[in-house]
Amino acid sequence: MTSEIEIGRYRRARRAYSLDDVAIVPNRRTRDPEDVSTRWQIDAFTFDVPFMGAPMDSAMSPKTAIALGKLGGLGVLNLEGIWTRHENPEAVLEEIASLESAQQRGSNPKVTRRLQELLAAPIRPELIHERLAEIREAGVVVAGSLTPMRTQEHYRTVLEAGVDLFVIRGTTVSAEHVSEGREPLNLKQFIYELDVPVIVGGAAGYTPALHLMRTGAAGVLVGFGGGATGTTRRAMGIHVPMATAIADVAAARTAYLDESGGRYVHVIADGGVSTSGDIVKALGCGADAVMLGTALARAEEAPGHGWHWGMEAAHERLPRGDRVFVGTVGPLEQVVYGPSHHTDGTSNLAGMLRSSMATTGYVDLKHFQHVDMVLAPYSS
Numbered sequence: 001m002t003s004e005i006e007i008g009r010y011r012r013a014r015r016a017y018s019l020d021d022v023a024i025v026p027n028r029r030t031r032d033p034e035d036v037s038t039r040w041q042i043d044a045f046t047f048d049v050p051f052m053g054a055p056m057d058s059a060m061s062p063k064t065a066i067a068l069g070k071l072g073g074l075g076v077l078n079l080e081g082i083w084t085r086h087e088n089p090e091a092v093l094e095e096i097a098s099l100e101s102a103q104q105r106g107s108n109p110k111v112t113r114r115l116q117e118l119l120a121a122p123i124r125p126e127l128i129h130e131r132l133a134e135i136r137e138a139g140v141v142v143a144g145s146l147t148p149m150r151t152q153e154h155y156r157t158v159l160e161a162g163v164d165l166f167v168i169r170g171t172t173v174s175a176e177h178v179s180e181g182r183e184p185l186n187l188k189q190f191i192y193e194l195d196v197p198v199i200v201g202g203a204a205g206y207t208p209a210l211h212l213m214r215t216g217a218a219g220v221l222v223g224f225g226g227g228a229t230g231t232t233r234r235a236m237g238i239h240v241p242m243a244t245a246i247a248d249v250a251a252a253r254t255a256y257l258d259e260s261g262g263r264y265v266h267v268i269a270d271g272g273v274s275t276s277g278d279i280v281k282a283l284g285c286g287a288d289a290v291m292l293g294t295a296l297a298r299a300e301e302a303p304g305h306g307w308h309w310g311m312e313a314a315h316e317r318l319p320r321g322d323r324v325f326v327g328t329v330g331p332l333e334q335v336v337y338g339p340s341h342h343t344d345g346t347s348n349l350a351g352m353l354r355s356s357m358a359t360t361g362y363v364d365l366k367h368f369q370h371v372d373m374v375l376a377p378y379s380s
Helices: 062-070 089-098 109-118 125-137 148-161 187-193 206-213 232-236 242-259 276-284 332-337 349-359
Strands: 004-006 012-014 022-024 040-042 045-047 051-053 074-078 143-146 165-169 198-203 219-222 266-270 289-292 373-375
Touching (some): 022 276, 051 062, 062 074, 062 125, 074 125, 074 165, 089 109, 125 148, 143 148, 148 165, 187 198, 198 206, 198 266, 206 242, 219 242, 242 266, 242 276, 276 289, 276 349, 332 349
Parallel strands (some): 051 074, 074 143, 143 165, 219 266, 266 289
Antiparallel strands (some): 022 373, 040 045
């Protein structure tokens, strides 16, 4: 059942909620945090925490992907960013961090132009091999990401380099993309022919998510226009609040579970999940895991040196993102496991999640998806 409200005489709209609009509430039972498990499994891979490092140059490098993997999460490397276009990416990242900025947050045409120039360099297949080999040799799960536009061109190189999980990530990804100018990526056929599990998205609604699940994807990324660096909402007028988006896609997961006779597709919140409270509420809305960009870009080891940006910021014709200063809060291990010296949910993300689960009486993530929730009459 859905309810719509009147915008004006001509249009009605469905009310949607952001993560700031909702809160979880305790029930009759509490648990000891030591009894709580935050383990998450997708396909044959099990992780100690349901955290994926977003494939953003400012958050994930081969080294930080390895570090996150050793901490029990999953780092996803952007395979069409700085790391696969430049032989010496550290120097490029230092330059980006040092670019003049009139303010710590907001649009700067000079910064945008330089990002566009740096990401105009061609993707080099040998660098894809080299970066993924570095992660594989460390003994952690290897995951790389391409946009739908680049997938057909580079996926064979990615598979030859050896990935365990393949991520197809765009602002929005459709199972029914229509183009008169070129042959679109046939997701269903593509996923069927691959030997590795595929995570695909973003999707922000029940119907598009259900169609993506029918392609055979192992996971669906949820989110559109909600990330800290994105300006899609301002530039294109398109945005779906995350609490509603996650809950809608979780409903599609349930429908597909029945339709397919038991095939479970994981729902991964991707965007607008910046603090431990956001993580808790995203999982409470029905997500199986979260993809973290800003939260990990705050780590001292993050390649952005306290700055954070996404691929959309460097689009050659329609940039839809800013370089944002997020600062640093401590080493990556403290960001994930603590100890925390911050009161705002920016470090000890796993500890805060464990504590929230214990406070509401849940011992595993699957059951926590059924936690009681309320609409919060305040802004978090």
